[in-house]
Amino acid sequence: MRVSTFTLVWALILSFGTTAWSQQETPPNYPWRISDSKAPTAIAPLPPASQASHSSVRFFGNQEKQDGTGAAKGLSNQVPEAPQNPLSNPQDQRPALNTTSNATDPDYGNQQRPSSWCRIGEIERIFGTTRRGANVGGFVQAGYHDFNLPYMNTRSDRVNVHQVWGFIDRPAERTSAWSFGYRVDAVYGFDGQEIQSIGNPPAGAPSGWDNGWDNGSYGSALPQAYVEMANCDTKIRMGRFLSPFGVEQVPSAENFFYSRTYTRFYTEPFGHTGVIANFDASPNLTMISGLTAGWNTGFDNNQHGFNYIGGFRYQPTCKMSLSVTNSIGDTGYRGSGVLQSAIVRYEVSEKLSYVLSGDYLNLQSNDEFGIVQYLFYKVNPCLSFGTRMEWWKSDQLFTSTRSTWDFTSGINYRPHANIVIRPEMRMDYGAAALDSGRMIPAIDAVFLF
DSSP: OOOOHHHHHHHHHHGGGOOOOOSOOOOOOOTTOOOOTTOTTOSSOOOOTTSOOOOOOOOSOOHHHHTTTTOOTTOOTTSOOOOOOTTSOGGGOOOOSSOOOGGGOTTTTOTTSOOSSOOOOOOOOSSEEOTTSOEEEEEEEEEEESSOOSSSOOOOSSOEEEEEEEEEEEOOOOSSSOEEEEEEEEEEETTHHHHSOTTSSSTTSOOSTTTTOEETTEEEEEEEEEEEEEOSSEEEEEEEEEOSOOSSOSSGGGOSSSSOOHIIIIISOOEEEEEEEEEEEETTEEEEEEEESSSSOSSOOSTTOEEEEEEEEEEEETTEEEEEEEEEEEOSTTOEEEEEEEEEEEEOSSSEEEEEEEEEEEETTEEEEEEEEEEEEEEETTEEEEEEEEEEEETTTOTTOOEEEEEEEEEEEEEETTEEEEEEEEEEEETTOSSTTOEEEEEEEEEEO
């Protein structure tokens, strides 16, 4: 089954007119995925004792945010817009339209919008920029949730240090002449095993690169290691880099919500090994194109994986942007097929923004669909409110393609320039929900350094 980009975008508009959920069904094991023993009721059954304990996730950094290809030119500073990526070069960013997290809001210290209680100043960086122009920094994120999800947040009723994230980044500058740069990211924490290169061979029990860097329920990973070159309108990246798919990011500081969607975890890749390029075709249009050794690989190739990634980021007006990304070919550990993804962002008012994303995945004649809606309201740089509703279904996980829904409502509060607190309430329904209809409270904090 093939779906055109036009069909996918049109399906985004119509999709929320229908609902379907039913009783929970026990799914078969993903052939490419090892269940995480830290989830007592995880979707996939536990692996044999001889196999390492790993789980898959997609990795951070949608290309649109990493390289600023959202191109939100002319936006008001009061719009609840996606902030500059704190893990990338600030000079290489053009903010997208939607709010992600107050942790990365570029307007957090803007005294041109004074508030009687929101005066938090600038972020105090421990490392900052070296003499040779490299940026060094990161964040620490710890959280608590009352009930397990089938992925990521799988150890409830205790405080978990999810991510201790560090990076060193000397970006290639966009000038008239070619310049060169590099980047390396490292992470340790409860999410560490989720971020490792689960696309490496052998399928189901990957090895190599950062796999096996485990410490009980915790683990380490090197999600990025690449070199790049750039001129005034082109950037080329070679090595292991983050996938251009998705609104939500794997680095938790990038997201508005503590928890993540089923679509982000199961349907979208999180990283690739290969080469990818961005080209600014016009002030409002950026094209992306790349070749990779499948999905979620770390300098290795699984079952001859080889796929093409292409798409564009277009902003027709200062209030709206459209992102389309496609993956075509052999993913390696998941088989051959097509992933089509579209994201529409719209600035409703100076403080209110809306995001609609949709994914269609067809691999080996198995379909997955994911549609997510976000609504964000920014009171000021210290306080924002957000809601998220997702519909997701999978032929590969549930043979009857029964639907799963989740609804999340949360707050981002910033009491200090280096600290963001994110409480949320979430409710899941349908096939993949571990306890359908139960309210799941959670709270976490992000500390930038």
